[in-house]
Amino acid sequence: MGSAIFSTAVSGLGAAQSNLQTISNNISNVNTAGYHRQVVEQNERSPFFEGFGYTGRGVDTAQVNRVYDQYLDARLSSVTSANSFYQTQGALMSQLDNMVGSNANGLSPAMQNFFQSMQTLSSTPTSIPARQAVLNSAQAMVGQVQAMSNQLTQVRTNVNGQVQSTIDNINAYATQIGNLNTQILALSQGNSRLPNDVLDQRDQLVQKLSEMVNVSVVTQSDGSYGVFIGNGQSLVLGATVNKLVAVPSAADPQQLTTAYSTGGVSTVIPETLISGGQLGGLFAFRTTALNRTEADLGSLAISISDSVNRQYRVGRDLNNKPVTANISNPALGQFFGDLSGIQTSLNNAALTAPAQVALLRQASQQFSLVINDPALITTASSLKANSSVTMTAAKLLTTSGGANTGTMAVTASQSTVGAFSPVPPVVVTNTGPGTFTATGGYTVAVSGNNLTLTNANGVTVKLLTAGAPTGPTNANVGDTFSIGTSNTGALTTTSASMVAGTLTAPITVTNTGVGTYSATNGFTVAQVGAVLTLTNSNGVTVRVNTAGVAGLNDQFTVGAANVGQAFISSVSQVAGVTPTVAGPPVPPAPLGPTPPTATWGPLTLTYNAATQTFTATSTVVPATTYTVTPSPNVAGAFQVVDNTAVNGFTMQFQVSGTPANGDTFVIDQKALSPAATAAQIAADNSQTDNSNLRAIDALQTQNTIINTPSGGASYVPVGGSVPNTTFQTFFGQAVSFIGSTANTIKASTDSQATALNQIKQVQQSFSGVNLDEEAASLIKFQQAYQASSKVIQMAQQIFNSLLQL
């Protein structure tokens, strides 16, 4: 019986000891991450039958369990994953946010300065310091775009670095989990006797892995963990570990993405499948915020470069030179570096969003200032207006072709200088493609569809040609054209003048007999000596001075001069923004057609007092129609649109004074080397003409750019979109996008942090160690131990007293 007390007491001692052991382990691990408190499970031993009944034989320590709830821990790891997902994004977003936050040093004021410096220049276009200021502010704007682009590149490099290190961490944790799987299998003594501390370590690794990426964990039948990412790719399966690798994305080699490596073959995991954790956060930040910001900056650079260059190229510089004349390579004749190549590449509907970003990033990196000489800024228009149309009187010219093989025909003549009355008629002969000779001491110059005959006395006649298609190149070698007058008499008109009233349309006068004439437009003709007096029923009277004698049926025209006191005070071409031709892909911005083109010719504007508008005609291109409307950009100005789609261009002109009905104005291009002499070029050099500069400056407030499509599926507007916003509003929207994204992520980060805190509380209140509780248990088991010791002492005393009997 005595020995039974001993063994019972010893079992009590043992139980108390293992409890104390466990308690001290709990206390020691109070701050160990992932530690689950452990409790000892103890059972009564099987009793002993003593005849009167069963007596207890002590206690057995059954097993040591950890207080563990797999659902709580799974919840903890998913919240940890979400938390680090938002924290990673939040940290990167705040970099972007800070970058664009300080608007005092930002791109927006730089853009504003650029346009303001042009405003300043427009009031003093000849000032070299003001021109230099434009270049300086343009350089500052370019610098801002590049600096921002560089910062974005740094952020991207940073993201790539983090992707790499996150993947390294994932691989390290996965390897350790694989090792622990093996170890746990070896250490487990049946299902109930598990190596708790190793299990804790493995669970902790799963938590850490969750911080990196969202994983799903499945416990296998042998107790080992299977860890899966994405849509079921196994990262760990028992002892087998399949590693992830970081690979450059195919669409954009500048961004690292992740691939799954198994059996030496790596397969790229679509980024959309990687959710949660740092890795998911990095990918999400890149797709939602970084790509969009880079795309916005690139689009802005392309749009500024395109629209400024287009307008820049249609003007004249300080020395009345067109842009192309300044540099040997016309492709270099630009204000900002040409980005149209990138623009062309972007208009491929098959491009993925990352590939678009790669191109747009290139655009912001290549955005540069090309022009370096302040004199080259094209402030002036390349057009001029001739308002002083004087009254004319001229012989009608006739033309006839020989037995020609080519299709060219001379259809009309116009604007003669001096008396052109060749007897015999001048014969023009084609000597090669576009080259002609003429008889009678005349030389022939070809300009567009015009042939201009000039002799040594300065007598000049301009001829229009026609053919199918139109033009001097349609004459064959040897073709001849005879230019003369049909008039048989020698009468010439020397001058014409108004006596009373105003003449609004040309009159044709025909000789009907000796001293008798008829005239068109209701005029009657009286001849006194060498003077013809033309009068109509309204009292409009014209005098024509003549010399010589008229032949029967000879004809003359008398043209009208302007009546009103108006003149055209400025005229310029408006290059506009990227044309909005319907249907994808968006065409790259072609540079505006710079006069002269094959179809360019002086435009004649005729005023209609009833409608208060003008009609425009070109004698060179009769097939082209023009629309004249009030300008949408400048109050009181007019806009002329060439309706031909191919060569279509827009001009804007301002009229000073009030024209009379039927007054005409001629718009021509300014003198151009080498066709014009230095003196003509100097005479056309209107240095304070700032109309082209004003057109560049107007781009600031015009809709020149299309909003970036939202959603992130594409960063390039679909074909046919119409520019709907200004540069600065566009940038404002980019800033607002960064701000609101950062704001949303901030809010999500906060709520996830709260959720994480709560789940940690719950998990800790279940599995965490409470030192006070352990202290109480310590006392409890200390007392139990002391009690068991006392039992042994008591048993020994009983035994001793028996021996002393």
Next chain:
Amino acid sequence: MRVSSNSQYLIGTYALQTQQFRMTQLQNQLSNMKRVVNPSDDPVASAQILNTSLAKGVSEQFTTNAGTVRDRLALSDSTLQQLAQVVTNMKTKAVYAGNGSLTPSDLKLIQTEFRQQVQDFVGLANTTDNSGNYMYSGTNTKLQPYVLNITNGVSIQYQGDTGRAEVQVSATRTLAVTDPGSDVFGSTSTPPPTVYLPSPPAAANTPDPNATSTGNELLQAMNRFDQILSNATAGPLPSNFATSLSAVLQGFDAGLQNIATANARVGARMAESDTLEQLGASQKVQYSVIISHLQDLDIPQTVSDFQQTLQTLQATQKTYQEVSHLSLFQYLQ
């Protein structure tokens, strides 16, 4: 509910961190005196601030431009007044020349003085501004607008163009800072192609030497006045002297009228630029107020928030300290 020792620390640190973050935010706002420091502070407001700053900048530039226009026009205004004075003096000379008692030598003297006035006139019409640009040569401002040849009669020819330098003063409004001389004074002193007196049939073949063309009356009158003075000093007074003189006076009047009209246009543009400058100044204030509303800090509110957060933080620190001292082990001796 069971509380683990770690929970106490977790709760404490979480509360401390949240409040410290709020403190830094408020401190950042207070040190910048701005409510919106980064776009994420208020994305909508930050975009509005950018747009409003843009509008403010554009408006300020237009105001500056209006000032430039006014200064440039002021110069033109005073020059035009001087020119009108010169033409008035010429007219006085012409009236004086009509005095029948004058001898050819008196007329010779008048011609000398008149030619001096013509030189004054052309000199003034060739005025340059402070940048050395001719004021009345249209946009071809490096080219002297008027060329005077006085050796054989008075010949004045305009070389400039008919362009005007316009300066943008509002989104859709431009104001001209120059006027082409051809519009103000005329472009040539050469008489128009032979014009016949309108009294058929008897005088049908008599050319009118006093004819002028529209817009060029002033210069042609100068040419004609000099011509009749030359004719008069060469011999006895021609029979048509009085008629011609009256035509010359008409020409001077038409010229004065033209200059006055140009001056009135300049005055109207100056008035408009003044108005625009005032409008610009009030717009600037408006825009500043909008920006201030959008980004400026509500100081009392923020300071009070700061105080509140500070107190909460202090309370949390105190409770944290108290709770962390609680341990049963302290009583186990």
